[in-house]
Amino acid sequence: MSVLPWLVAAWLFGVGVYGVATSRNFIHLIGCLSVCQSSTYVLLLSLGYRWKAVAPIFYDHPPGTLAVDPVVQALVLTDIVVGATITALLLAMALRVDAKHGTLDPQELRPLQGEGH
Amino acid sequence: MLTQLIPLVVVGPMAIAAALLALAHVLPRYVPDVIAIATALGLSAFCGLLGAYALNHGPLTYWFGGWTPGRGVVLGIGFGVDPASAALAAFVGLLFAAAFVFAWGYFDEVHAHFHVLMLLFLAAMVGFCLTRDLFNLFVWFEVMSVSAFALTAYQLETPSLSGALNFTVTNSVAAFMMLGGVGLIYARAGVLDFEALGKVVAGAGHDPVIAGAFCLLAGALMIKGAILPFHFWLSDAHAVAPSPVSVIFSGAMVSVGLFALLKLALQVFGASADSRFLMHGLFIGLGCATSVVGGLMAWGQRHLKRMLAFSTIAHLGIMLIAVATLSATGVAGFLFYAVGHGLVKGALFMIMGILLATKASVDELDLKGLGKDIWPAGIAMGLGGLLLGGGPLGALDTGTRLVHAAAIAIGPLATAAIVLGSALTGAAVLRATGRIFLNLGPDPGDEAEAPSQKDQEKADRPLWLMLAPCLLLLLLAIVPVDGAKLIVARMAGVLASPRSADGAPPLPGTSLVLPCLSIGLAIIIALLDLFRERLPRPLVSATAGGTQIIFRGLKVLHSGLVGDYVVWIVIGLATFSIAFAFH
Numbered sequence A: 001m002s003v004l005p006w007l008v009a010a011w012l013f014g015v016g017v018y019g020v021a022t023s024r025n026f027i028h029l030i031g032c033l034s035v036c037q038s039s040t041y042v043l044l045l046s047l048g049y050r051w052k053a054v055a056p057i058f059y060d061h062p063p064g065t066l067a068v069d070p071v072v073q074a075l076v077l078t079d080i081v082v083g084a085t086i087t088a089l090l091l092a093m094a095l096r097v098d099a100k101h102g103t104l105d106p107q108e109l110r111p112l113q114g115e116g117h
Numbered sequence B: 001m002l003t004q005l006i007p008l009v010v011v012g013p014m015a016i017a018a019a020l021l022a023l024a025h026v027l028p029r030y031v032p033d034v035i036a037i038a039t040a041l042g043l044s045a046f047c048g049l050l051g052a053y054a055l056n057h058g059p060l061t062y063w064f065g066g067w068t069p070g071r072g073v074v075l076g077i078g079f080g081v082d083p084a085s086a087a088l089a090a091f092v093g094l095l096f097a098a099a100f101v102f103a104w105g106y107f108d109e110v111h112a113h114f115h116v117l118m119l120l121f122l123a124a125m126v127g128f129c130l131t132r133d134l135f136n137l138f139v140w141f142e143v144m145s146v147s148a149f150a151l152t153a154y155q156l157e158t159p160s161l162s163g164a165l166n167f168t169v170t171n172s173v174a175a176f177m178m179l180g181g182v183g184l185i186y187a188r189a190g191v192l193d194f195e196a197l198g199k200v201v202a203g204a205g206h207d208p209v210i211a212g213a214f215c216l217l218a219g220a221l222m223i224k225g226a227i228l229p230f231h232f233w234l235s236d237a238h239a240v241a242p243s244p245v246s247v248i249f250s251g252a253m254v255s256v257g258l259f260a261l262l263k264l265a266l267q268v269f270g271a272s273a274d275s276r277f278l279m280h281g282l283f284i285g286l287g288c289a290t291s292v293v294g295g296l297m298a299w300g301q302r303h304l305k306r307m308l309a310f311s312t313i314a315h316l317g318i319m320l321i322a323v324a325t326l327s328a329t330g331v332a333g334f335l336f337y338a339v340g341h342g343l344v345k346g347a348l349f350m351i352m353g354i355l356l357a358t359k360a361s362v363d364e365l366d367l368k369g370l371g372k373d374i375w376p377a378g379i380a381m382g383l384g385g386l387l388l389g390g391g392p393l394g395a396l397d398t399g400t401r402l403v404h405a406a407a408i409a410i411g412p413l414a415t416a417a418i419v420l421g422s423a424l425t426g427a428a429v430l431r432a433t434g435r436i437f438l439n440l441g442p443d444p445g446d447e448a449e450a451p452s453q454k455d456q457e458k459a460d461r462p463l464w465l466m467l468a469p470c471l472l473l474l475l476l477a478i479v480p481v482d483g484a485k486l487i488v489a490r491m492a493g494v495l496a497s498p499r500s501a502d503g504a505p506p507l508p509g510t511s512l513v514l515p516c517l518s519i520g521l522a523i524i525i526a527l528l529d530l531f532r533e534r535l536p537r538p539l540v541s542a543t544a545g546g547t548q549i550i551f552r553g554l555k556v557l558h559s560g561l562v563g564d565y566v567v568w569i570v571i572g573l574a575t576f577s578i579a580f581a582f583h
Helices: A004-022 A026-048 A070-099 B008-023 B031-057 B083-102 B113-130 B134-155 B157-191 B194-204 B206-225 B232-242 B243-268 B273-299 B306-325 B328-359 B372-388 B392-409 B411-435 B463-478 B481-494 B512-528 B537-558 B560-582
Strands: B061-064 B078-081
Touching: A004 A026, A004 B031, A004 B157, A004 B306, A004 B411, A004 B560, A026 A070, A026 B157, A070 B078, A070 B134, A070 B157, B008 B031, B008 B134, B031 B061, B031 B113, B031 B481, B078 B083, B083 B113, B083 B243, B083 B328, B083 B463, B083 B481, B113 B134, B113 B243, B113 B560, B134 B157, B134 B194, B134 B206, B134 B232, B134 B243, B157 B194, B157 B206, B157 B232, B157 B560, B194 B243, B206 B243, B206 B560, B232 B243, B232 B306, B243 B306, B243 B328, B273 B306, B273 B411, B273 B537, B306 B328, B306 B392, B306 B411, B328 B372, B328 B392, B328 B463, B328 B481, B372 B392, B372 B411, B372 B463, B372 B512, B392 B411, B392 B463, B392 B512, B411 B512, B463 B537
Parallel strands: none
Antiparallel strands: B061 B078
16 A cells, blocks of 8 residues: 555645644634544545545455455545534634624634633 | 343434424424433433443443454444443433523523424433543544534524624634544544554554554543643533533533543553643643633633632633543542532522523622522522532532542642632632622722623423522532542442452541632622722722732633633643653
8 A cells, every 4th residue: 555645644634733723713613623524534535545446346356356455445434424513613603603793713713711819 | 132222322312303393383382391301301310310220230332333342353333331431421411401491491592493403402412421442432422522512503693602702712722622632642642442442552562653642532531521721612602502401511511521531541542651741740730720720710800700600710620630640640630520510500600590480680799689589599509619718518528538638649739729629619609699699899899890701591380490509509519429429439449440350448637728728718708809898998909909900910811812722722732742852
């Protein structure tokens, strides 16, 4: 297996986290989070990849044909579903915040800070 | 026979949640409450039954779809019911039942969305406890997170939404880390079953990929378990969630996260020298730091729910110390501690709910002397504070003493951190009790106009209805549990090595000295804080200067900005890898 997918995954995670850490707009931040998540797709798919292998569907291949690992593909599929749920929930919350508060800047939306005394 | 019924623990609550969602608009008003309470109680009883069976006949395993392992290949996804996991699941069910009773009539709307989300949350937590498949663990982690995010934001006000956004973003990063860890270890092992993974890890020796997987998985679970420097989301989320939800968050969700870390460390990475190195070194240090910082932050809060949230962080630090020892005593101590802490903290969050419903505030200074007419809540809160502070009574105390016994090998610093953490959190609750219910302390004057938001929870619920589940939890928390020590020791033994049938080592005897020291310290700190004005002035100003600097520093760190929290997560992960560099 080539080292390239690992580097791509690490890079995607890194830029995603950088985006989340520096973002000044929640919609942008949610986009960065999705970038972060796509690093896990790349990682998982590259883990299961085999050179010169077919898709794991044996309808028109004899059993025993070298195929890519179907388990990681199932994992990625599950992860996409979960990711979509979370993104939808986050976007719904962000819209709600915008409607209530008129801003999407995390700096202006700090949760309540308990004051010391 | 019993094995075939295991999937019901997750299918049951989910099916009932779906049915409630479909039928809620035609059901009479309180029917969803009754159904939810019955489901949680039934689930708790069933998990208890499974646990008792597993204790006598060995752990049960259920393979979904009949995919039993064959010819040495584990392809299926299994639920493994060992006594400790089942007991924790039963406790979670009980806590949910109490929270449902407390939430009776809390939500006006007819669609029972609260009950649906809570039942989904319950199913996810039970699945999280019982699964023996790493990817399945991730799925339950996510289901648990999604329902928790939605429940945090339930009130759809600005504070709850911004708290929920911070919670969602940090815990999503945790999920990505976890998935990355799952991917890495799958790349090495080609299986996802705990037991099969454990065998591969045992045969691998020093492997950077496995070490990396452990770092990512541990980091993810420590975000869920709110360990320094991953803890920031907790105080934002727990402070703004509806009180019945905070009961579950603080009482069960976070400690279940640490339980998963314990299970992985024992069953998957048990034979890995790298993971042991990290657990015995860095993680114990993080546990100590979490305990002290959480305690200090709790003591410095005037927003009571935020104070309890930081107190939860402190106690999670203590639980991490127990987990990280990886010893039978530590594991048994963790099990007692998780249950005891869950009961006490659940009860305390219910009292916050009572204050919010009857007094429309959870600001300590704002509420000074206003608690006289709801004095039973004051007694309960005082008792909760004493138990948190280390009062020698019940499950939390048994757990604390076992953790102390396990931590003796580490050195006096760990012991001091545990004592200080529990004393400070106990002192914070006792101080608030004294101020609100006994009208102690100086008059706040202008300070009473709190900078914290006004918030009220639904007011027209009878006091006894809210107080009953709270008192029940406290009653369970003070029941002496020394008799259960033998059973819990066996549970801990099975957790460490599910296959071996040898008897568990007896738990060490424990002394009364440290609990008394801790509770004494808690009472003294609370009294000193309440009667600051009567102390000699030079003494006050000298100590005030020092504490001011510490609190200001800690407050700057707890910025409330999600970007900062994510940076802290990266710093935490970097610390893990730096620790490895010294291995």
